[in-house]
Amino acid sequence: MDHGQAAAPLLSAEQVEAFRRDGFLLLPGFYDLAREIAPIQRALHSIIGLLIERHRPQARRAPFDPARFDDGYAELIAHDRRLGGLVYDAAKLIPAFIRLLSCNRNERLFRELRSTDLAGIGAASFGIRIDNPHEEQFRSHWHQEYLFQPQSLDGIVFWSPLVDVEPEMGPVQICVGSHHDGLSRYRRGDRYAGKTGAYQIGLADEEGTVTRYPRAAPLSHPGDLLLMDFLTLHQSGHNVAQRSRWSMQLRYFNFRERHGIDLGWPASVTAGTDIEALFPESFVRA
Numbered sequence: 001m002d003h004g005q006a007a008a009p010l011l012s013a014e015q016v017e018a019f020r021r022d023g024f025l026l027l028p029g030f031y032d033l034a035r036e037i038a039p040i041q042r043a044l045h046s047i048i049g050l051l052i053e054r055h056r057p058q059a060r061r062a063p064f065d066p067a068r069f070d071d072g073y074a075e076l077i078a079h080d081r082r083l084g085g086l087v088y089d090a091a092k093l094i095p096a097f098i099r100l101l102s103c104n105r106n107e108r109l110f111r112e113l114r115s116t117d118l119a120g121i122g123a124a125s126f127g128i129r130i131d132n133p134h135e136e137q138f139r140s141h142w143h144q145e146y147l148f149q150p151q152s153l154d155g156i157v158f159w160s161p162l163v164d165v166e167p168e169m170g171p172v173q174i175c176v177g178s179h180h181d182g183l184s185r186y187r188r189g190d191r192y193a194g195k196t197g198a199y200q201i202g203l204a205d206e207e208g209t210v211t212r213y214p215r216a217a218p219l220s221h222p223g224d225l226l227l228m229d230f231l232t233l234h235q236s237g238h239n240v241a242q243r244s245r246w247s248m249q250l251r252y253f254n255f256r257e258r259h260g261i262d263l264g265w266p267a268s269v270t271a272g273t274d275i276e277a278l279f280p281e282s283f284v285r286a
């Protein structure tokens, strides 16, 4: 039976080398817009529509168009921000999203980059971010994925936008090559004490750490795929556009990696994993 090994590689040697060197890689047009992306946008349009009908029956909105699938969303959350939370939770339940999450090419891509035959999808590690203009509460500041998704040290974030990400929308910012320096030290509270849950955790010396590296902030479009090493320092940009920045996060790990095996492939911090107990040496106590 063909397990994918026989298929032509998805990446060139130069792309693999760039990912190893920089800790990230942008693959323009990796996904098929009509077959893989539009069904997710259509479902989001319908879900937003149901909430508009339920909570703002007098509001008018456009029929589905992939370029503006979120029509009416800004007005909906201006009416009641909690309705945005419903859309955020519902997005993970869209079958087309779950199909994309575990699609064959994602698995092959991970296996190619990590030279493994045994890929996993981190428990509670996937979803669709909605970064609303000028909202700081849920903006993710400088971090490395492994601390929050401790499934394997060599995990990879698959990040893909559902809208055109122009500079004002705050593209993800990356510290180029930072993955070579291993897991940084973190602390809870401090400058992020006003945020919720795991968003209170930040780098122990954020300024001193992130200024050591050159930055990248790749612009992207629906269908593009941005890959990030689980040790690459990155953060959300600041969305100062008019529209929310919608993007998908999928996370793959390697069952065969030693640290993952030792820890037992824990779920995401969002599912309740106590990362301060898991990584006591990575936390500086205030």
Ligand SMILES: O=C(O)CCC(=O)C(=O)O
Residues within 6 Å of the ligand: 129, 131, 140, 145, 157, 159, 172, 234, 235, 236, 237, 247, 249
């Ligand atoms: O999309 C963002 O702003 C943050 C992305 C991120 O931290 C991630 O995908 O792991």
Ligand SMILES: [Fe+2]
Residues within 6 Å of the ligand: 140, 143, 144, 145, 157, 234
């Ligand atoms: Fe992240």
